[in-house]
Amino acid sequence: MKSIPHFPSQTFRLAASAAAITLITGMSASAVAADNGKYRIGIVTFLSGAAAGPFGVPASNAAKLTIDTLNSGKMLAPYTKIGINGLEIETVLLDEAGGATKQAEEFRNLVQRQKVDAVIGYISSGDCLAIAPAAEELGVPTLFFDCGTSKVFETVKNPKYLFRTGLDAVVDNVAAARYVAETRPNIKTVASIQQNYAWGQDSWADFSLSLKQLLPNVSVVSEQWPKLLQGQYGAEISALSVSRPDIIHSSFWGGDMEALMLQGGARGLFDKSVAVLTAGETGVETFKSNVPNGTVIGGRGPYGAFAPKNALNDWFRPAFTAEFKADPTYPAYKMVQAILALKAAAEKTAKPGVMPTSDQVVKGLAGLSFEAPSGTVKMARTNGHQAVQDVSFGEYRFDPKTGKGSVANVKTYAADCVMPPDGSTPADWIKAGFPGAKCK
């Protein structure tokens, strides 16, 4: 006999009531958001999961500090106007955890129900690739502040609403290869350990191709592909030890990076092999004496420990440290950068004190040159939608007296030296020998 589903009446009434209340609350919030005279920004970053500690929380802290400062009108020039274009900023903070499908849904919610005026966010490359087409479809200014995949602007060919205010991973790895070639020109062997997903695979492809161009005699002696967030690297460390490489390249980040350095350091892996950590800057404060001096680290741009001295950095770094009891790492710098980009763009094109439209914001952002704690940022690639900045690499140094880590032997590479020109894919550009690269 076919059974007929039915709801227990009380349960059904409760569920229906809850759904109705949720719907009404959501609708009223949207109505308020749409016409309360404030500029509403959706901020999306990891608040849970493994990426929260090293990336998401520093970024959300930086967003809070920056937006509070802007709303109070106490930001330094040229950002002295209150909020954005004189309008107070309000934020909707979302957790990036949960995967690309969930994020694509949440993005639509942000735009259609929460009625945000702009979205700043996304650390995961997978999330960025999922959001990119939706941003263009929904027509809301969307600023990727951190994700590194070079495929964002391959997914969306001629973007109008989509921008990236930070650098991509190609730049990191070309710069890392140049740093190694300049500081260790006599190396013979290289090994790799990467998290086995797009980030790790792309990073190693770009680095190994670049190193082959710069030091053709270097051979690859081991490639290790542990699972993301594996945490235990005993076998990989043995395999790397047995292969005796001169350098070990890794794009590991967060807890995985710290665990690898902890376990590898204790087993003497880095006594004869120098580690090159493209995302190592987030560990400067936590590495302590567990990571040997001379480990090559990058900060995904001129951020964090690599940030230059300027007025905005003189405000940001001490203010962040005072409020959150930790030095700001590169995700924090990149978040401030995105917020300031949005503000600069809106105030460039909209009449003072008037709510900027989406079209005004994207018109202002395209090709914009603006100041940030990391220095001058130019939106100069992909028709003005991709940021261009110099990239720095250096070597980790630990001072036992102060108990603090820092970077030494810093070399900075101009954007034109490490960034492929518009119209060429990173792999083709590297394989062709970096045509058009302008290096000092």
Added chain:
Amino acid sequence: MTTLIAILLDGAIYASWLFLVAAGLTIIYGVMRVLNMAHGSFYAIGAYAAAATVGWFFSGEHGNPYLSYLLLVGCALLAGVILGVVIEQGLLRFLMGRDEILMVIVTYALLLILEDATKLIWGVDPYFAYQPYRLLGISDIGDILRFANYDLALIAVAVFIGLAAWFVLNRTNKGRLLRAVIHDREIAIAMGVNVNAMFAATFVIGAVLGALAGALTAPAISVTPGIGVEVIVLAFAVVVVGGLGSIGGAAAGAVLVGLSRSFAVHIAPEIELFVIYGVMFLVLAFRPQGLFGQTLARRI
């Protein structure tokens, strides 16, 4: 030869860790028929408690550094007992006898709640307790290989726990009662065994083993949010390969998975990710109940 030694030692170390992680999970399933998704949280909370306490211990002059090993074990015991008692008495006791799928959902919800509770207590910044890892020094194996003695000691700890579990189950009265419950719960009740007390004791022991695995792992890793979720998937793979509910199975599963993975890392690293689940597939294809699992008649 160096590679062969490395494969065997790495495999043994990883298998020991897998066994420590999986032992509590399989004991709880064997006795209570609860596939405890929250086991990952026990691991994470054990790791956080140990890392925070050891971090405090080494932040000042608090005595002989070797006392930190006692702290690791003490934290695991305390965290495991508290979690085990509260969850078993406060939640699972009211759900006993329900469908196994429902218990999976309930314990999964518990995993999510404990994951957030962990963040509320310890925040999202990484915790480090690296001193015990370095304190035991390293052993040179040949000219190239060096192993942390802490990792080698883990093998001894895992063997000790495995032997202790075997001894308790096979050579003590309580163990025999427990085996009776595992074999047939209803008959055990009919024979006067206090099954509720058995359940409570088993869950606490399982929780302590989960927390101990986390506490002993903490010195080698950066303790960050999400470590429990990652571990539970591996632990499931191991207990499924060995046979759900069997300590011997968990040990065999851990050795098989550990050695296979170690072999892959040294010989064909590109298949490392696949090999764990490849082993699981092969075992289940020929023995759906796992290596040591018993074929059960389905009740209709």
